[in-house]
Amino acid sequence: MKAIQYRTYGSSDVIEEVEISIPSIQKENDVLIQVKAAGVNPIDIKIRMGFMKEARPVEMPFIPGGETAGIIVAIGNGVSKFQVGDQVIALTKTNGYAEYVIVDEDFVLPKPQGLSFEQAASIGINIGTAQSVLFTVGQLEKGQKVLIQGGAGAAGGAMVQLAKAAGAYVIATASGKGLELAKNLGADQVIDYKSQDIAGLFNDVDLVADTAGGQAQEKLFRVLKPGGKLLSIVVPPSQQLAEQYKVKAGFVVSDISAKTLQNGLELIKTGKFKSVVSKIFKLGEAAKAQDFLTAGGVNGKVILTVD
Ligand SMILES: NC(=O)c1ccc[n+]([C@@H]2O[C@H](COP(=O)([O-])OP(=O)(O)OC[C@H]3O[C@@H](n4cnc5c(N)ncnc54)[C@H](OP(=O)(O)O)[C@@H]3O)[C@@H](O)[C@H]2O)c1
Numbered sequence: 001m002k003a004i005q006y007r008t009y010g011s012s013d014v015i016e017e018v019e020i021s022i023p024s025i026q027k028e029n030d031v032l033i034q035v036k037a038a039g040v041n042p043i044d045i046k047i048r049m050g051f052m053k054e055a056r057p058v059e060m061p062f063i064p065g066g067e068t069a070g071i072i073v074a075i076g077n078g079v080s081k082f083q084v085g086d087q088v089i090a091l092t093k094t095n096g097y098a099e100y101v102i103v104d105e106d107f108v109l110p111k112p113q114g115l116s117f118e119q120a121a122s123i124g125i126n127i128g129t130a131q132s133v134l135f136t137v138g139q140l141e142k143g144q145k146v147l148i149q150g151g152a153g154a155a156g157g158a159m160v161q162l163a164k165a166a167g168a169y170v171i172a173t174a175s176g177k178g179l180e181l182a183k184n185l186g187a188d189q190v191i192d193y194k195s196q197d198i199a200g201l202f203n204d205v206d207l208v209a210d211t212a213g214g215q216a217q218e219k220l221f222r223v224l225k226p227g228g229k230l231l232s233i234v235v236p237p238s239q240q241l242a243e244q245y246k247v248k249a250g251f252v253v254s255d256i257s258a259k260t261l262q263n264g265l266e267l268i269k270t271g272k273f274k275s276v277v278s279k280i281f282k283l284g285e286a287a288k289a290q291d292f293l294t295a296g297g298v299n300g301k302v303i304l305t306v307d
Pocket residue numbers: 041042043125129149150151152153154155156173174175176178193211212214216232233234252253254255293296297298299300
C-alpha cells in the first residue's frame with residue numbers, strides 16, 4: 001500500500017511516499033480500514049518538527065495521521081460493533097496518512113449519513129476537542145457568554161457550532177474570510193483580531209476557549225468576568241494571571257473517544273453541525289497539505305484524499 005512517512009524530524013522536505021505492506025490485524029478488537037480520506041491536523045506538523053519529542057515521542061519511520069474515514073475491510077475476532085463493509089470514521093492517533101490503517105473499534109464510529117468521506121474525516125478531532133473544552137471541562141451552560149479565539153479554525157469552528165447549539169451567546173475572533181465563516185457557523189458576534197483589540201470590548205465573558213495561543217492569550221484574561229474560565233488547547237495559561245484577574249485557567253487535552261463525539265454526531269443528524277473542509281489534497285501531496293496548514297488563514301480542515 002501507499003503510505004506517507006518520514007525517517008527524521010524536520011521541515012516538510014522529510015516527508016516521503018513509500019510502498020509498504022498492508023498492516024494486519026494484531027489484537028482481537030482491531031479493525032482494518034481502507035482509508036478514503038485523512039484529516040491533516042496541526043499536531044501532525046508539531047510532531048514532524050520535533051516539538052513534541054518529550055510529550056509524544058514517535059518511532060521512526062513514522063506515519064502521521066490521527067483521523068480518517070473509510071471502509072472496514074477486516075475485523076478481529078473480538079469486534080462486536082462493526083462488520084466488513086461498514087463506512088466509518090476512525091480516530092487513529094497515528095498511521096492515518098496511508099491506504100490502510102488498523103484501529104481499535106472503540107475509536108471507530110459509523111460515518112454520518114450524508115457526509116462524503118472527506119467531510120467525515122474532518123469532524124472527529126474537532127468535535128472531540130470542542131466538546132471537551134466547552135462542556136467536559138468548561139461546563140458551558142445555556143445563556144452564558146463564550147468567546148472562541150480562532151473561531152474560524154478547524155477546532156474553533158466546531159466550538160462555535162457546539163456552543164451555539166447549546167444556547168450560549170457566542171463571540172468569535174477571526175480574520176479575513178474567516179469572519180464570514182464564523183458568522184455563518186452561528187457566532188452572534190465576530191471580532192477581527194487583526195484590527196480590533198478584544199481586551200477593551202468585553203469584561204463579562206463566562207468562558208474563553210483559546211485555539212490560537214501565542215502572545216494574544218494574555219488579553220483573553222481581560223475579557224472574562226471574575227470567576228470565569230480561560231481554557232486553552234494550545235499552551236497552558238499563566239496561573240499568575242489567573243490569580244490576578246480572579247479567574248480559572250487551564251490547558252485541555254481533548255478526549256476523542258466515541259462517547260465524547262456523540263453530541264456532535266447528533267447535531268450533524270439534525271443539521272445543526274456542519275463539516276467545514278478548507279482544502280483537499282491527494283495523499284501524495286501530504287507535504288504540500290501540511291505546508292498549506294502551516295501558512296495560516298486556512299478556515300476549516302485540510303484533508304488528504306486517497307484514491
Ligand atoms: N489540546 C488538544 O487536545 C488539541 C486538540 C486539537 C487541536 N489542538 C491545537 O489547537 C490549535 C488549533 O488547531 P486547529 O486545528 O483549529 O488549527 P487551525 O485550523 O489552524 O486554527 C487556528 C485558528 O487560529 C486563528 N488565529 C491565529 N492567530 C490568532 C490570533 N492571534 N487571534 C485569534 N485567532 C488567531 C487562525 O486564524 P487565521 O490564520 O485565519 O488568521 C485559525 O483560524 C493547534 O495548535 C492544535 O495543535 C490541541
